[in-house]
Amino acid sequence: MTKTKIPVVAKSVLLPFILITSLFALWGFANDITNPMVSAFKKVLELDNFQASLVQMAFYGGYFTMALPAAIFVNRYSYKKGILLGLALYAVGALLFYPAAAFEAFGFFLAALYILTFGLAFLETTANPYILSMGEESTATQRLNLAQAFNPIGALGGLIVAQKFILGSLQSDDLNADGDSIFETLSEAAKTVVRTSDLQVIRNPYVILGLVVIGFFVLIAVMKMPQNKEQETRVNIGNSIGRLFKSPKFVWGVIAQAFYVGAQIMCWTYLYQYAESIGIDNQSAVTYGISALVIFLLGRWVGTALLKYVNSGQLLFYFSIGALICTATTMFVPGMVGLYALVGISFFMSIMFPTIYGIALEGQGEDAKFGAAFLVMAIVGGALMPTLQGLILDMGGTGYTDTLILGVPEVNFSFILPALCFVVIGYYGVGVYKNKFSK
Numbered sequence: 001m002t003k004t005k006i007p008v009v010a011k012s013v014l015l016p017f018i019l020i021t022s023l024f025a026l027w028g029f030a031n032d033i034t035n036p037m038v039s040a041f042k043k044v045l046e047l048d049n050f051q052a053s054l055v056q057m058a059f060y061g062g063y064f065t066m067a068l069p070a071a072i073f074v075n076r077y078s079y080k081k082g083i084l085l086g087l088a089l090y091a092v093g094a095l096l097f098y099p100a101a102a103f104e105a106f107g108f109f110l111a112a113l114y115i116l117t118f119g120l121a122f123l124e125t126t127a128n129p130y131i132l133s134m135g136e137e138s139t140a141t142q143r144l145n146l147a148q149a150f151n152p153i154g155a156l157g158g159l160i161v162a163q164k165f166i167l168g169s170l171q172s173d174d175l176n177a178d179g180d181s182i183f184e185t186l187s188e189a190a191k192t193v194v195r196t197s198d199l200q201v202i203r204n205p206y207v208i209l210g211l212v213v214i215g216f217f218v219l220i221a222v223m224k225m226p227q228n229k230e231q232e233t234r235v236n237i238g239n240s241i242g243r244l245f246k247s248p249k250f251v252w253g254v255i256a257q258a259f260y261v262g263a264q265i266m267c268w269t270y271l272y273q274y275a276e277s278i279g280i281d282n283q284s285a286v287t288y289g290i291s292a293l294v295i296f297l298l299g300r301w302v303g304t305a306l307l308k309y310v311n312s313g314q315l316l317f318y319f320s321i322g323a324l325i326c327t328a329t330t331m332f333v334p335g336m337v338g339l340y341a342l343v344g345i346s347f348f349m350s351i352m353f354p355t356i357y358g359i360a361l362e363g364q365g366e367d368a369k370f371g372a373a374f375l376v377m378a379i380v381g382g383a384l385m386p387t388l389q390g391l392i393l394d395m396g397g398t399g400y401t402d403t404l405i406l407g408v409p410e411v412n413f414s415f416i417l418p419a420l421c422f423v424v425i426g427y428y429g430v431g432v433y434k435n436k437f438s439k
Contacts, residue, residue: 006136008143013134016225020134021147023083023127025154026216027120030090032268032293033158033205034059034113036167038386039272039282043172043183044198045106048398049273053390056265058110060382062117063124070125071373075235079130080225086122087217093119094210101203104195112206119213121376128357129372134226141312141358145304148354152297159293161205163286169201173282240367249437250371253360256428257378260352262385263323263421267345268292269386270414273393274342277400277411278335288339292346299350307355313432316355320426323348327419331412338412345418352425359432385421389414 009017034055042052066089074082093116100108131147132140167173171194172183183194244250271292275285299319306315326348329341357375364371392414396402401409431437 006139008135008139008146010135013226016223017131017134017147019220019223020083020127020130021150023123023216024147024151025157026213027090027123028151028154029158029161029209030094030116030120031059031158032155032289033162033166033209035265035269036159036162036272036282036286036289037202038269039276040167040170040173040198040202041106041109043181043282044170044195044202047106049390049393050387051106053269053387054110055113056269056386057383058113059117060261060265060379062114063121064377064380064383065114066118066121067125067373067376067379068370070122070376071370072237073122074126074369075237079126079133080220082122082126083130084217084221086119086126087213087220088119089122090116090119091210091213091217093117094206094213097203097206097210101199104199109202121379124379125369125372125376128354128375129361129368132358132361132368137362140362141355142304142307144354144358145300145307145351149297149300149304152293152300152350156290156293156297159286159289163283163290165205166201167283167286170198172198235366235370237370240370244364244367244371244374247364247437249362249432250360250364250374252428252431252437253356254374254378256425257353257356257360257375258381259421259424260349260356260381261379262381263418263425264349264353265382265386266389266415266418266421267327267342267349270389270393270411271339271342273400274330274411275339277409278339280339288343292343295343296346296350299347303351303355307351311433312355312359313429313434315351316359316429317426317433318429319348319351320422320429324419324422324426327415327422331415331419332408334408334412342415356425356428381421385417389417392417 038052038055041047041055042049070082070086073085093112093114096112096115097109100112127147128144131144135143172181183191186194268289271289272282272285275288276282280288303315303319323345326341326345330338330345332338333341357372360375361368361371393400393410395405395410400411403410405413
């Protein structure tokens with residue numbers, strides 16, 4: 001008797017799957033238009049590396065703050081209402097860039113990013129388990145990897161907008177014939193004029209993004225969405241969390257996710273500082289950021305295909321080893337080779353988030369919505385670790401090559417933090433593969 005092949009996405013849920021999958025691209029756009037803003041705000045507002053890194057602290061801190069409230073909301077209402085509230089908060093945060101630019105206050109921009117990521121926390125807490133629920137559990141990790149494959153497409157859009165419409169238009173980033181900053185030589189009055197103009201340049205794409213998000217809100221509001229009665233039934237919060245934290249596979253999944261997001265954000269944020277340290281300006285460096293995302297997208301598709309034949313824990317371990325080798329090259333081989341290796345890390349990071357997510361939630365049933373919240377809260381790794389890397393960069397001054405550590409500039413040495421993250425992820429992968437973690 002021929003065994004019936006289980007589809008990754010059934011025809012009956014194809015349209016809702018496509019619509020929810022588009023949200024993965026939407027928050028990917030927000031993530032990657034924001035990464036280059038660390039360097040942009042540093043120049044426009046004359047910040048040190050630690051202060052500039054607060055952009056990522058605000059952005060990813062919003063995930064940590066709102067993930068559990070999002071799960072509680074979804075538990076009381078539904079996945080669809082959780083997505084709608086997420087889109088509303090996303091739009092509000094993006095539109096707040098308009099008054100932030102008017103007041104020219106860094107704190108206002110940070111608050112806008114913080115609120116924007118309240119919305120992203122709702123979307124990720126809701127959309128990830130929603131995708132998992134749209135079919136058989138045996139194909140859930142594949143389904144999530146497929147949906148997550150569209151995240152870097154949105155991220156590419158964010159980087160292209162950052163390069164063409166923000167970084168390419170910032171007057172504070174202009175250099176003279178000797179390669180020195182023109183902005184730093186201006187009078188305070190002239191700097192004020194440039195700063196006002198540059199903050200408006202930063203503002204505009206976020207305001208347009210807010211209007212696009214409102215369009216998605218309307219579209220999803222009017223569409224009938226499927227429900228998974230098992231995963232959308234109300235559960236007792238305390239009992240659910242208690243069950244989750246008795247599962248070593250889930251607990252270690254949360255830990256691995258925190259380290260993964262930290263590694264991803266460090267590699268994608270400080271790519272620009274690494275490039276600048278070898279004489280590549282920010283606008284040109286975006287080309288390498290785009291290359292990293294293309295490689296990331298390629299890795300996501302390759303990884304999704306490999307999951308049909310390779311155990312998810314085993315694949316996670318192999319990709320962690322590849323990422324670790326690239327990171328070591330970034331640290332200890334200076335110049336363009338190190339930059340190419342930094343770009344190459346993205347291939348190996350590609351499957352990590354959805355694979356960890358799928359493994360950790362596998363078999364959790366009705367507890368998945370709260371499990372999803374803790375996995376999204378783990379995104380706080382993207383708030384904390386880039387800040388630590390910023391502190392390493394400030395060790396010798398506000399530049400990136402002010403001092404040597406283990407014989408390499410501090411910008412190179414700072415990538416020891418992502419390297420340590422990949423060790424933790426590899427441990428989780430091999431532990432899953434060898435069944436060291438119970439359900």
